[in-house]
Amino acid sequence: MAELKRQVSLTQAVTLALVLLTSASSAEEYDYYSWQSDNFHSGRFYAKQPQCVDIPADLRLCYNVGYKKMRLPNLLDHETMPEVKQQAGSWVPLLAKRCHADTQVFLCSLFAPVCLDRPIYPCRSLCEAVRDSCAPVMETYGFPWPEMLQCEKFPIDNDLCIPMQFSAGHATQTPVSKVCPPCDNELKADTIMEHYCASDFALKMKIKEAKKEKGDRKLIAAQKKKKVLKMGILRKKDLKKLTLYIKNGANCPCSQLDNLGSNFLIMGRKVDQQLLLMSIHKWDKKSKELKFAIKYIKSQQCPTYHSVFQ
Structure with missing residues (x-):
């Protein structure tokens, strides 16, 4: 339990979720876990149960996110690490744009979700805050906000979703007069x-x-x-x-x-x-x-x- 708490540093909400959802004494008990006994989730059938794996160093989007292990398959239905790396890698340039301070928290909650007894999704308000700040940047490059990240899919704020880390006044790290x-x-x-x-x-x-x-x-x-x-x-x-x-x-x-x-x-x-x-x-x-x-x-x-x- 203590080891898991050290791995989870994203938010107080995730820590609270950990307390609510776990009662074991060691992280080893979470190498394999499930929230649906028949391995059926989000309309897809998985050949094996979800498992906790180390976040590899070459998963640049999330390697330094604040915890060391992630759930696989992830919350975007990527079943293998090569698939996660391929899809997550294309988002790395967006982090460099600093369009919102919570961009990495939001993306990694989906691409490399923390290992808990059940999936913890980002709150809708977190999605909306990142979308509102980053969608204009993406449009500059000709990319619309993707369907897989439509904010209506995510839960309304409560104790079992990941909220914003920064208040509205600290949401962006760039000045108002933004460089192209x-x-x-x-x-x-x-x-x-x-x-x-x-x-x-x-x-x-x-x-x-x-x-x-x-x-x-x-x-x-x-x-x-x-x-x-x-x-x-x-x-x-x-x-x-x-x-x-x-x-x-x-x-x-x-x-x-x-x-x-x-x-x-x-x-x-x-x-x-x-x-x-x-x-x-x-x-x-x-x-x-x-x-x-x-x-x-x-x-x-x-x-x-x-x-x-x-």
């Missing part, structure tokens, strides 16, 4: 590689002009030769007259576009026949982080994601 999401990225190797793998294409290029168009920011590429790092869905004719957009980015700051004289590392994806910018960095030849990232992406294969925020 594709421009708000540190020049770090991990960040570059995550966006590279999540993008349809990546280029080293110059930008001729940046202007506002119907609430978006329109970037017109210079005609000079572009270096292709990842061709993806681009065609050769796309490269001749390349135009990218920052969705809803007409009025948000983007310091990279203040001076268009340098080369840029551009990563993006195609949505509804438009090329949307996912990430932009000035091409700093002296940056060790950039050099490492470029070397890595040339030699490593990206995991397969269904989408960035699947």
Whole structure:
């Protein structure tokens, strides 16, 4: 019991749920547990009972969430760890956007739920708070809030669901005047590689002009030769007259576009026949982080994601 309490550090609600739902004296008794004796849950039949497993270090979304073991299958009906890693990995870039302080708590309560005697879902208010803050960021990249995370599916606040950790006044970690999401990225190797793998294409290029168009920011590429790092869905004719957009980015700051004289590392994806910018960095030849990232992406294969925020 004490060991389980040390593992559960998300919320007082989860701790309370642990007290209410458990009475054993050691964590070993929770290696296997069930809430439906016939292994039938959420309309799906599982060949084996749910079990508690270690959260692996390469499950980056949830490895440092605050507890060490998770339920498998999880609350999104992912039955194997490779499936969890694949689906959860596509959400890692959203954490870097800091759209809400509880984003990791919310996502990991579903992708890597804490091991208890029954599943503990996020409260509807937690879902709504994260959705309201993060959905606009996701829309910038052309992703709607997914069906699997519709907040109406989750319980109304009570003692047996995971509530918000931060009050409304502390919900976001970014200032009111938010930087355009594709421009708000540190020049770090991990960040570059995550966006590279999540993008349809990546280029080293110059930008001729940046202007506002119907609430978006329109970037017109210079005609000079572009270096292709990842061709993806681009065609050769796309490269001749390349135009990218920052969705809803007409009025948000983007310091990279203040001076268009340098080369840029551009990563993006195609949505509804438009090329949307996912990430932009000035091409700093002296940056060790950039050099490492470029070397890595040339030699490593990206995991397969269904989408960035699947």
